[in-house]
Amino acid sequence: MKVLIVEDQHGLGQFLKQGLAERSYTVTWVRTCSDARNALCETNYDVIVLDLGLPDGDGLDLLREWRQSGFVEPVLILSARDTVDDRIAGLNRGADDYLQKPFSFEELLARIRALIRRQGAVKQTVLEYRGIRLDLLSHTVRINSNEVDLTSREFALLEIFMHNPGRTLTRTLISEKIWASHYEVDTNLLDVYMSRLRAKLEPGFDKPLFKTVRGVGYQLV
The missing domain is CATH 1.10.10.10 (Winged helix-like DNA-binding domain superfamily/Winged helix DNA-binding domain)
Structure with missing residues (x-):
């Protein structure tokens, strides 16, 4: 399973990449909106883990852009923005799930697995x-x-x-x-x-x- 991580914090990005790789996921880690666009144009991913506060733009705008362009990959927002309005905004822009920082890595894994199962269950014939x-x-x-x-x-x-x-x-x-x-x-x-x-x-x-x-x-x- 292929996971795209969009996270600008170096320590957290490395932690996520290593942790998911140890669970047999194929992981691509990028730190900017620009690199995320390029990564998603190059190949498909089973899940995208998306931070919102990125150096060259807002993750919500990037997510909206993806959805308007026809990208259907499941997106899990991982963000320190923790209000109800933040979560609603993320889901309304097209996110499939929202997890607040700080977080449990095991919960992140469980949510990724759930998104992958859900994606497989609704696959069109x-x-x-x-x-x-x-x-x-x-x-x-x-x-x-x-x-x-x-x-x-x-x-x-x-x-x-x-x-x-x-x-x-x-x-x-x-x-x-x-x-x-x-x-x-x-x-x-x-x-x-x-x-x-x-x-x-x-x-x-x-x-x-x-x-x-x-x-x-x-x-x-």
């Missing part, structure tokens, strides 16, 4: 966007009730975008999820598969489904 219906159980894709014949790799590629509509996905992230191991040729192969996917899906639409973000990756728009 049918994804829909702009008339596209992707069924994960029957492994079928329909556009306005018309079935589209996709290969298994094209299906996997579309699934990634359907889980992240509106979100720019990097070429590296897509390639690592589609191919068992990432190597340089994959990025060229990705262009081939994107071309095939566009050819099969876009003829029925007035506007393109996919946007190429030059130098970065692709976006389902």
Whole structure:
């Protein structure tokens, strides 16, 4: 399980990273809003632990930005802000849980586990966007009730975008999820598969489904 820690206090950040790593979590620790944005664009995380008082911005604004951009990762706010209004503000901005500092590490672990369980329990088996219906159980894709014949790799590629509509996905992230191991040729192969996917899906639409973000990756728009 992958955890992103956004915490500017050096001692606390190291403590969280080491403690979670010892419990077999894969941990990325960043200290600013800017680094958090970059980390979340590079890969997906199972849980994000977010401090609010960051050197280059407020964690609440960062959280709102994430939610408006289509990021759905569970977020646990870890903050010294301890009033009821603070907790309400955090939950209203899109947090899934709120834990006040100082805290028990065992309670933090329990809350992280609960968020991961909850995320797994509500995982959708049918994804829909702009008339596209992707069924994960029957492994079928329909556009306005018309079935589209996709290969298994094209299906996997579309699934990634359907889980992240509106979100720019990097070429590296897509390639690592589609191919068992990432190597340089994959990025060229990705262009081939994107071309095939566009050819099969876009003829029925007035506007393109996919946007190429030059130098970065692709976006389902």
